[in-house]
């Protein structure tokens with residue numbers, strides 16, 4: 001996930017890689033996680049205390065419009081925030097636990113097959129795909145069952 005690649009693709013699009021953009025891209029790139037704007041702001045501030053929230057949010061928007069980062073809602077499992085990840089990553093689906101908010105990534109052949117089939121069936125040129133799967137993780141399933149039981153007793 002080379003920042004160099006990112007840098008040149010930014011320059012191709014005529015976007016100047018300013019200091020705050022570079023800080024944010026690096027954070028998104030290296031975290032390997034799906035961070036929301038507020039967490040990114042907190043992390044970015046450790047590197048540059050002068051950064052303010054508005055700049056960070058604006059920069060994220062710009063990176064998104066520039067096609068460098070993807071904005072995900074991850075099924076809004078914990079509210080309205082959006083999460084960011086770099087577009088340099090191989091295509092994957094997000095598996096979201098709706099109880100604990102854990103996010104897993106599924107990389108696999110089936111995703112490429114869907115893409116190919118859609119292109120063929122609809123004569124469609126795909127620019128981006130986003131696959132989200134929501135449910136309960138292995139840890140949360142028994143706890144969820146217990147919560148439902150408790151709710152039923154309470155009713």
Ligand SMILES: [Zn+2]
Pocket residue numbers: 097098099100101102136137138139140
């Ligand atoms: Zn869970």
Ligand SMILES: [Zn+2]
Pocket residue numbers: 034085092094105
């Ligand atoms: Zn992801």
